[in-house]
Amino acid sequence: MEFNAPAGTNLFDRAKIVGHSTPRIDGPLKTTGTAPYAYERHDVAPDQAYGYIVGSAIAKGRIVSMDVADARAAPGVIAVVAAPDYAPVGQGQGNIAPLFGGGEIAHYHQAIACVVAETFEQARAASSLIRTRYDRAPGMFDLAEAAPGASLAKGRGGKPDLKTLGNFEAAFAAAPVKLDAKYTTPDESHAMMEPHATIAAWKGDQLTLWTSNQMIDWAKSSMAEILGIKPENVRVDSPFIGGGFGGKLFIRSDAVMAALAAKATGRPVKIALQRPLVANNTTHRHATIQRLRIGAERDGRITAIAHENWSGNIGGEKGEDGTLQTPKLYAGANRLTANYVAALDLPEGNAMRAPGEAAGHLALEVAMDELAERLGMDPIELRIRNEPETVPGNPGKKFSQRNLVRCLRQGADLFGWSHRRSKPGQVRDGRWLVGMGVAAGYRGGPVQKSGARVHMGNDGQITVETDMTDIGTGSYTIIAQTAAETMGVSLDRVTVKLGDSRFPASAGSGGQWGAASSTAGAYAACVSLRRAIGAKLGFDADTATFAEGKIHLSNRTIALSDAGPMTAEDSITFGEFKRDYDVGTYAAHFCEVAVEAYTGECRVRRMLAVCDAGRILNPLSARSQVIGGMVMAAGAALMEELAVDKRFGFFVNHDLAGYEVPVHADIPHQEVVFLDTQDPVSSPLKAKGVGELGICGPGAAVANALYNATGVRVRNYPITLDKYL
Numbered sequence: 001m002e003f004n005a006p007a008g009t010n011l012f013d014r015a016k017i018v019g020h021s022t023p024r025i026d027g028p029l030k031t032t033g034t035a036p037y038a039y040e041r042h043d044v045a046p047d048q049a050y051g052y053i054v055g056s057a058i059a060k061g062r063i064v065s066m067d068v069a070d071a072r073a074a075p076g077v078i079a080v081v082a083a084p085d086y087a088p089v090g091q092g093q094g095n096i097a098p099l100f101g102g103g104e105i106a107h108y109h110q111a112i113a114c115v116v117a118e119t120f121e122q123a124r125a126a127s128s129l130i131r132t133r134y135d136r137a138p139g140m141f142d143l144a145e146a147a148p149g150a151s152l153a154k155g156r157g158g159k160p161d162l163k164t165l166g167n168f169e170a171a172f173a174a175a176p177v178k179l180d181a182k183y184t185t186p187d188e189s190h191a192m193m194e195p196h197a198t199i200a201a202w203k204g205d206q207l208t209l210w211t212s213n214q215m216i217d218w219a220k221s222s223m224a225e226i227l228g229i230k231p232e233n234v235r236v237d238s239p240f241i242g243g244g245f246g247g248k249l250f251i252r253s254d255a256v257m258a259a260l261a262a263k264a265t266g267r268p269v270k271i272a273l274q275r276p277l278v279a280n281n282t283t284h285r286h287a288t289i290q291r292l293r294i295g296a297e298r299d300g301r302i303t304a305i306a307h308e309n310w311s312g313n314i315g316g317e318k319g320e321d322g323t324l325q326t327p328k329l330y331a332g333a334n335r336l337t338a339n340y341v342a343a344l345d346l347p348e349g350n351a352m353r354a355p356g357e358a359a360g361h362l363a364l365e366v367a368m369d370e371l372a373e374r375l376g377m378d379p380i381e382l383r384i385r386n387e388p389e390t391v392p393g394n395p396g397k398k399f400s401q402r403n404l405v406r407c408l409r410q411g412a413d414l415f416g417w418s419h420r421r422s423k424p425g426q427v428r429d430g431r432w433l434v435g436m437g438v439a440a441g442y443r444g445g446p447v448q449k450s451g452a453r454v455h456m457g458n459d460g461q462i463t464v465e466t467d468m469t470d471i472g473t474g475s476y477t478i479i480a481q482t483a484a485e486t487m488g489v490s491l492d493r494v495t496v497k498l499g500d501s502r503f504p505a506s507a508g509s510g511g512q513w514g515a516a517s518s519t520a521g522a523y524a525a526c527v528s529l530r531r532a533i534g535a536k537l538g539f540d541a542d543t544a545t546f547a548e549g550k551i552h553l554s555n556r557t558i559a560l561s562d563a564g565p566m567t568a569e570d571s572i573t574f575g576e577f578k579r580d581y582d583v584g585t586y587a588a589h590f591c592e593v594a595v596e597a598y599t600g601e602c603r604v605r606r607m608l609a610v611c612d613a614g615r616i617l618n619p620l621s622a623r624s625q626v627i628g629g630m631v632m633a634a635g636a637a638l639m640e641e642l643a644v645d646k647r648f649g650f651f652v653n654h655d656l657a658g659y660e661v662p663v664h665a666d667i668p669h670q671e672v673v674f675l676d677t678q679d680p681v682s683s684p685l686k687a688k689g690v691g692e693l694g695i696c697g698p699g700a701a702v703a704n705a706l707y708n709a710t711g712v713r714v715r716n717y718p719i720t721l722d723k724y725l
């Protein structure tokens with residue numbers, strides 16, 4: 001089904017199931033520990049052996065020799081798979097560094113060997129007996145040092161990623177009120193609970209991977225390309241995923257090594273990345289340096305805005321583009337955004353939840369706060385004054401929906417913004433200095449082609465199959481809601497099966513497109529099933545009403561189950577009309593912090609997000625998504641940082657003890673309000689995602705609140721107390 005009509009369908013406007021808070025179907029399985037994660041799938045293949053990955057001890061250079069004889073002879077060892085025996089594989093499938101093979105080392109903890117043994121302990125013990133000699137080359141590990149040598153990233157169509165409009169320099173020079181500030185954000189880890197893990201088994205030339213991956217179809221084709229086999233000979237299965245945050249968009253060394261080790265041993269091999277390898281062997285959010293220059297009239301109207309961003313990556317590829325939201329968020333006739341990437345020899349930087357925008361808001365939305373102060377203006381008023389009517393620099397494009405001003409106003413009321421003192425350091429609560437901050441949030445609302453298969457059993461029971469994943473987001477539930485609504489059955493009559501490449505390819509979980517796309521795909525398949533039922537029983541399914549397990553026609557009512565067992569498959573694609581629109585999601589974020597006046601301890605007291613993201617398919621799970629984003633953003637503002645060893649080129653705090661993320665005690669009362677607008681341009685369900693919107697802005701709101709409390713502006717994240725005491 002091609003989605004072409006901006007009007008969408010009205011089916012869901014009277015929805016009884018879609019749009020209503022529904023507890024997650026997979027919740028009991030997850031909370032009772034019975035949802036089988038990749039590493040725990042003991043039953044899928046007998047005689048599983050354990051693989052243990054050895055990471056490179058140098059960050060750059062080459063392997064001179066590798067002696068695996070002692071490891072091979074150690075108790076329980078079945079095989080040692082060594083990089084020098086293999087050609088490099090895995091580069092280019094979304095990944096920048098090779099995942100395995102060859103003698104060249106591109107980053108610290110690059111997989112160089114895998115020991116396969118009868119038990120995990122035997123594999124781990126034997127791995128320490130591998131002796132590797134390296135020829136270590138000097139590397140560049142310091143972004144600040146590398147940044148001056150950075151080049152403009154390649155944007156759309158390979159063009160340099162520099163966008164200009166009007167004459168920024170002249171307008172900035174002439175502006176009566178100016179801000180020129182530099183912000184830095186550190187490298188960050190996805191730090192998901194479940195590490196990357198895979199069980200691989202071969203049957204003849206057929207490979208099955210039980211793994212933890214956000215994008216099943218990508219994983220299948222990448223794996224086929226890596227192994228030089230046909231995609232139809234690869235099956236990927238990933239029904240439960242313990243967090244991904246972008247770290248599991250692409251296959252990583254666990255999957256590659258499990259497949260190679262299973263081939264080498266003739267046994268199923270299971271591998272979970274040891275926690276330190278999650279930091280240094282996989283990917284992370286790149287550190288950024290961002291410069292914001294904003295010029296404004298005295299009434300607050302922005303006349304010039306420039307956002308330049310520097311990050312680094314292996315070979316100078318694919319950086320963290322903090323400028324992404326800047327062309328969309330505020331008006332302004334003269335503009336410049338530029339995205340530079342330097343060559344760094346740290347582990348690979350790649351997508352992490354709202355790649356680009358999460359870091360970008362930490363700079364732009366603090367710059368707006370600083371500008372408001374210079375103007376002597378309320379920061380909410382400043383934002384409202386600069387609300388654009390069309391997409392800046394793209395007057396032919398309309399915003400499909402944009403209610404940022406409503407979000408800001410409603411949030412201000414709900415949060416008690418009128419109690420904020422604009423002068424910082426004025427509010428005391430005993431020993432605590434108290435402050436409030438605000439930030440706007442923007443993230444695109446993309447959709448992707450997505451397919452599903454729907455089966456109706458003899459009893460009218462509905463089963464939906466799609467390779468869509470549920471990474472803790474609630475996909476099972478919103479897809480079940482969609483199918484129940486479209487087929488007119490109750491939720492308990494629907495079974496959803498996900499994450500298996502034998503099911504129709506979906507949009508997968510990425511870029512916050514999963515919810516809107518996968519429900520649209522399920523809807524398309526259900527519409528096909530309805531039409532097939534109509535054709536069989538002789539009625540027009542598009543004018544019939546499917547409700548309460550029955551089909552209501554003008555002159556009669558049929559039980560759905562009368563159609564007998566039937567299956568339909570379809571996918572949703574999106575028509576050209578979308579090009580005329582900018583489909584985005586918006587939020588206003590508010591935060592109150594208290595800072596202990598003597599020790600500097602910072603406590604986040606309250607957070608609020610007011611979100612405008614189309615129809616909210618399941619307010620309960622959408623709220624959890626936004627709250628998760630707010631927690632992650634508070635972490636980014638106050639504590640998260642992969643510490644770089646600039647001598648040897650690795651992340652030092654490579655575990656959950658050293659990499660600090662917020663715990664329950666760090667996170668206070670959080671509230672999420674959805675405007676629940678319907679976006680007819682987005683999808684047949686008029687829905688958009690919120691999984692990444694939630695992390696765009698709240699970190700800046702925390703930073704702005706901390707400034708409002710203390711009067712000390714810290715522009716280097718994370719804002720730890722040593723920086724403002």
Ligand code: MOS
Pocket residue numbers: 214244245246247249351352353354355509510511512
């Ligand atoms: Mo997201 S960073 O596209 O999983």
